[in-house]
Amino acid sequence: MTILVTGGAGFIGSNFVLDWLATSSEPVVTLDALTYAGNLNNLKSLESDARHSFVRGSIGDTALVARLLRSHDVRAVINFAAESHVDRSISGPAPFFETNVMGTLGLLEAVRGYFAQRSDFRFLHVSTDEVYGTLERDEPAFAETNPYRPNSPYAASKASSDHLVRAYRETYGLPVLVTNCSNNYGPLQFPEKLIPLMIHNALAGKALPVYGDGLQVRDWLYVGDHCSALRRVLEAGSLGETYNVGGNNQKTNIEVVRALCALLDRKRPKADGTSYAGQITHVTDRPGHDRRYAIDACKIERELGWSPAEAFESGLEKTVDWYLANENWVADVTSGAYREWVARQYG
Numbered sequence: 001m002t003i004l005v006t007g008g009a010g011f012i013g014s015n016f017v018l019d020w021l022a023t024s025s026e027p028v029v030t031l032d033a034l035t036y037a038g039n040l041n042n043l044k045s046l047e048s049d050a051r052h053s054f055v056r057g058s059i060g061d062t063a064l065v066a067r068l069l070r071s072h073d074v075r076a077v078i079n080f081a082a083e084s085h086v087d088r089s090i091s092g093p094a095p096f097f098e099t100n101v102m103g104t105l106g107l108l109e110a111v112r113g114y115f116a117q118r119s120d121f122r123f124l125h126v127s128t129d130e131v132y133g134t135l136e137r138d139e140p141a142f143a144e145t146n147p148y149r150p151n152s153p154y155a156a157s158k159a160s161s162d163h164l165v166r167a168y169r170e171t172y173g174l175p176v177l178v179t180n181c182s183n184n185y186g187p188l189q190f191p192e193k194l195i196p197l198m199i200h201n202a203l204a205g206k207a208l209p210v211y212g213d214g215l216q217v218r219d220w221l222y223v224g225d226h227c228s229a230l231r232r233v234l235e236a237g238s239l240g241e242t243y244n245v246g247g248n249n250q251k252t253n254i255e256v257v258r259a260l261c262a263l264l265d266r267k268r269p270k271a272d273g274t275s276y277a278g279q280i281t282h283v284t285d286r287p288g289h290d291r292r293y294a295i296d297a298c299k300i301e302r303e304l305g306w307s308p309a310e311a312f313e314s315g316l317e318k319t320v321d322w323y324l325a326n327e328n329w330v331a332d333v334t335s336g337a338y339r340e341w342v343a344r345q346y347g
């Protein structure tokens with residue numbers, strides 16, 4: 001038996017594949033289009049591992065996915081593939097709908113033609129809490145019953161994909177599961193998202209751009225905890241159900257940035273003795289910026305016995321340590337050299 005992981009060269013997907021193969025003997029096929037966010041170096045340690053195979057391609061290529069499902073006798077698909085960055089969705093929404101909506105449609109079509117062949121087949125769609133919109137300061141955290149109210153093009157595209165997955169369950173009986181997770185952080189995250197961007201800019205002596213007043217709240221989850229939640233949902237989740245996944249770590253952005261500066265001050269003090277916090281710069285706010293996200297993860301805890309293991313402080317320290325030890329990784333993904341290699345390798 002094999003699992004098919006789409007988007008497995010990205011941040012969460014590659015953490016999931018590495019974690020899966022470290023603790024299970026079941027083979028993995030990774031399907032990834034290798035966009036700017038996909039990095040094969042994330043999976044380098046699996047190069048000579050016979051349990052792992054990599055295929056470059058799009059989830060929207062129904063014929064390709066159908067071939068992979070049959071030839072590997074796939075028993076589960078975990079769909080991470082997406083355009084994932086809100087700021088990019090604001091400056092150019094179209095790719096978000098091409099990948100997150102039309103791509104997911106193509107993937108679902110391949111699964112529709114296949115799932116009846118395996119009575120144990122499962123399709124796990126990985127989504128975000130951003131589909132629920134924004135919360136006021138005192139509102140209760142998002143539960144699975146909250147209405148969808150996406151505010152960014154990214155969130156709207158993910159909401160559409162969730163609806164498609166649900167529709168395929170109702171209409172065609174696909175054995176689906178959906179997870180809606182809060183903001184992840186940890187190793188291998190592309191340095192456009194808040195935490196790795198701030199580490200990268202701090203070390204480069206650049207400004208740390210905090211949008212607006214920096215009092216927006218996100219509910220941070222260490223990526224390893226997200227992976228363990230997904231495994232749990234895959235093995236024990238009830239078909240057709242949605243599970244919210246969160247870290248119970250609500251922090252304002254400015255708190256997070258200050259915590260990062262304090263860690264860097266300790267671990268990589270600046271030559272002139274000043275704090276990295278001096279680089280914090282408040283900049284124009286993001287349009288339509290959601291003020292607060294918070295996840296009520298009671299359902300997954302009650303029904304599947306999952307809860308996060310990593311405290312925010314230790315997770316953040318591990319993350320800083322990883323980026324300090326892997327400055328080459330950041331240099332690679334932000335330079336043209338890796339993209340040129342992908343072009344030579346795959347055309």
Ligand code: NAD
Pocket residue numbers: 006007008009010011012013031032033034035036037038039057058059060079080081082083084085099103126127128129158180181182183184185190
């Ligand atoms: P990412 O941007 O790091 O990785 C996305 C991966 O998908 C990349 O490897 C990219 O090459 C690949 N991809 C893009 N288009 C593709 C296509 N058409 N076919 C195949 N592969 C394609 O994203 P991430 O942060 O790892 O997020 C993974 C999933 O988890 C996304 O669906 C995202 O919406 C969801 N999610 C992310 C977070 C977060 O905090 N990062 C939180 C909750 C949910």
Ligand code: TYD
Pocket residue numbers: 085086087183192193194195197209210211216217218253286
């Ligand atoms: P981000 O990592 O882009 O995730 P999301 O928008 O999906 O929550 O941003 C996390 C928070 O940090 C969000 O409130 C926007 C804010 N932010 C900044 O203040 N400055 C930045 O440079 C970035 C990238 C994000």
